[in-house]
Structures are given as structure tokens and as C-alpha cells.
Amino acid sequence: NAGVTQTPKFRILKIGQSMTLQCTQDMNHNYMYWYRQDPGMGLKLIYYSVGAGITDKGEVPNGYNVSRSTTEDFPLRLELAAPSQTSVYFCASKKLAGELFFGEGSRLTVL
Amino acid sequence: DQQVKQNSPSLSVQEGRISILNCDYTNSMFDYFLWYKKYPAEGPTFLISISSIKDKNEDGRFTVFLNKSAKHLSLHIVPSQPGDSAVYFCAGGTQGGSEKLVFGKGTKLTVNP
Numbered sequence: 001n002a003g004v005t006q007t008p009k010f011r012i013l014k015i016g017q018s019m020t021l022q023c024t025q026d027m028n029h030n031y032m033y034w035y036r037q038d039p040g041m042g043l044k045l046i047y048y049s050v051g052a053g054i055t056d057k058g059e060v061p062n063g064y065n066v067s068r069s070t071t072e073d074f075p076l077r078l079e080l081a082a083p084s085q086t087s088v089y090f091c092a093s094k095k096l097a098g099e100l101f102f103g104e105g106s107r108l109t110v111l
Numbered sequence: 112d113q114q115v116k117q118n119s120p121s122l123s124v125q126e127g128r129i130s131i132l133n134c135d136y137t138n139s140m141f142d143y144f145l146w147y148k149k150y151p152a153e154g155p156t157f158l159i160s161i162s163s164i165k166d167k168n169e170d171g172r173f174t175v176f177l178n179k180s181a182k183h184l185s186l187h188i189v190p191s192q193p194g195d196s197a198v199y200f201c202a203g204g205t206q207g208g209s210e211k212l213v214f215g216k217g218t219k220l221t222v223n224p
Contacts, residue, residue: 035214040120
């Protein structure tokens with residue numbers, strides 16, 4: 001029972017590079033979310049999706065893009081990485097009125 | 112606008128005693144609240160929740176209390192154990208629509224043996 005799986009777990013990027021954080025869930029959840037957590041801060045919502053083909057911006061979407069072509073997958077794309085994007089990224093999913101299940105996180109450093 | 116506030120960044124208690132973690136909120140539209148627990152290098156895991164129509168929910172050693180008039184909730188852990196040492200996040204959510212959760216900044220609990 002894998003739950004929410006994120007890859008990679010760690011990544012170092014140079015300023016201006018691009019990359020995609022992968023997220024997949026096997027619980028058939030409609031709702032999926034990307035959060036970032038900075039030191040001493042809570043979880044801030046980047047993007048979310050209420051179902052395949054539907055995505056919307058969260059609190060801090062600038063510099064990121066997402067897609068949701070299937071129920072299972074919700075990749076997060078970073079374009080032109082900046083030091084401000086150094087953070088730990090969490091993907092999460094839930095069903096209607098259910099609890100949120102998180103992946104283990106992806107630690108990204110932009111140098 | 113910080114809709115969910117956890118004003119204590121850290122809390123230290125002795126093993127066997129009670130841990131009380133506090134959370135305040137400003138959004139009256141929240142339908143439910145949740146507490147998540149996070150260990151280092153892991154994702155947050157769900158601990159306990161409470162509906163906005165309830166004032167208490169209990170699950171083993173964990174009890175969450177909700178005071179709607181004060182827009183305040185608290186998590187009580189009795190008795191505290193060293194394995195409870197983690198960061199605890201409070202979150203508020205509204206049913207329907209995006210089902211987004213709004214998280215506080217977290218409180219780091221340390222339970223000393």
C-alpha cells in the first residue's frame with residue numbers, strides 16, 4: 001500500500017535550471033495538492049487539483065506549474081529555478097471530506 | 112492574513128505529564144479542524160480531527176478541544192511519551208469546493224524522558 005509517492009527525495013539545482021517533481025497516489029483520490037515548507041514556517045499551498053484535467057493556484061504559485069492528466073499523477077514543474085525556491089515540497093491527496101495523506105517530501109536546494 | 116495561528120514555536124514537557132498544544136483561527140467558515148504530526152525527514156501524518164459542530168474529540172491519549180466562541184482549539188496528549196516528540200501542525204478546512212486545508216506554522220514538542 002504505497003499511498004503518496006514523491007520523487008526525487010533530494011535534488012540540487014543551479015539557478016535557471018528547470019525540473020519536475022513527480023507525485024503519484026494509488027488511493028484513487030480526486031483531490032491532490034502541492035505544499036512547500038520553509039524553515040519555521042507552516043505548509044503553504046502552491047497548486048491543487050480537484051480532479052483529472054482541473055488545476056488551480058494556491059497561495060504561492062509563482063515560478064511553478066502543474067498538470068493533472070490522470071487521477072494518479074500530479075507533477076510539479078519548476079521553471080527557471082531561483083534560490084527562493086529552496087524548500088521542502090510535499091505532495092498530498094485526499095478524498096471528499098477525508099483526511100489529507102502526504103508523501104515523504106522532496107528536498108530541493110537551488111544554488 | 113494568517114488564518115491559522117500556532118503562537119508557540121516550541122513546547123517541552125516531561126514524560127508522563129500532559130502536553131497542551133494551542134491553535135487559534137480567524138476564519139469562521141472552517142467546517143473542521145485537524146492536527147498533523149511530523150517527524151524530521153518525513154511527511155506529516157494525520158493525528159486527530161474535530162468537526163466545527165463538536166467541542167471535543169478523543170482518540171486514545173489524544174484529545175482535541177474546540178472553543179468556537181474564542182476561535183481556539185487545543186490538542187491534549189496524556190500521558191506524553193518520548194515518541195510524541197515531533198512538530199505538530201494545526202489545520203482548518205472547509206467542505207466542498209477545493210477542500211483546501213490551511214495550516215499553522217507548527218509547534219515543536221519535545222518530551223523529555
